Amino acid sequence: MFARTFAVFVAFAAAVSATTVTLTNNCGYEVDPGFYPAATASDGSSTGGFAVAAGSSSSVSLDSAWSAGGRIWGRTGCDASGTCQTGSCTGGENCTAPAGSGVTLAQFTINAWNNLDFFNPSTTDGFNVAVTITPGTGCTTGPQACTASDEGDGCGMTSSCPTGTDYTISFC
Numbered sequence: 001m002f003a004r005t006f007a008v009f010v011a012f013a014a015a016v017s018a019t020t021v022t023l024t025n026n027c028g029y030e031v032d033p034g035f036y037p038a039a040t041a042s043d044g045s046s047t048g049g050f051a052v053a054a055g056s057s058s059s060v061s062l063d064s065a066w067s068a069g070g071r072i073w074g075r076t077g078c079d080a081s082g083t084c085q086t087g088s089c090t091g092g093e094n095c096t097a098p099a100g101s102g103v104t105l106a107q108f109t110i111n112a113w114n115n116l117d118f119f120n121p122s123t124t125d126g127f128n129v130a131v132t133i134t135p136g137t138g139c140t141t142g143p144q145a146c147t148a149s150d151e152g153d154g155c156g157m158t159s160s161c162p163t164g165t166d167y168t169i170s171f172c
């Protein structure tokens, strides 16, 4: 009886903590999102980044490591080895560290406290591509964007949503 109750609780907790982030590339060129710490790709593998073709979307989920905060950024002008004109990282295509300066950030802290996520688009490290974070169902916060250095509705401002909200990050 106890074991069954516990199993149900664990399943429920796991369902609540899975945060899906959909990366939508509205640019007319490939963007290679980078993740630090690693995210979980749709095939279940750990990923530090991959290519998203112009006009395409791809989804990842953010696990409990993101409760300590993390960042997603778009890399541009990447070659096959993952060396990019902007946003390059250690690890090539599959980042194992954050990018240096010069990139627009989408910062997330998932389930920070009180069952809340905190997030913001930011140009404190620079600007390379417009980034909009749009919360999904269950959160009333509107899209938060950096459209240029320190410009855009919510650029640099921290917003919150209930943990369990999914997000879309749009490039361009």
Ligand SMILES: *[C@@H]1O[C@H](CO)[C@@H](O)[C@H](O)[C@H]1NC(C)=O
Binding pocket: 038, 045, 046, 047, 048, 094, 096
């Ligand atoms: C990316 O790196 C992670 C380790 O951080 C590894 O588990 C994963 O298999 C790598 N993915 C690819 C596509 O190489």
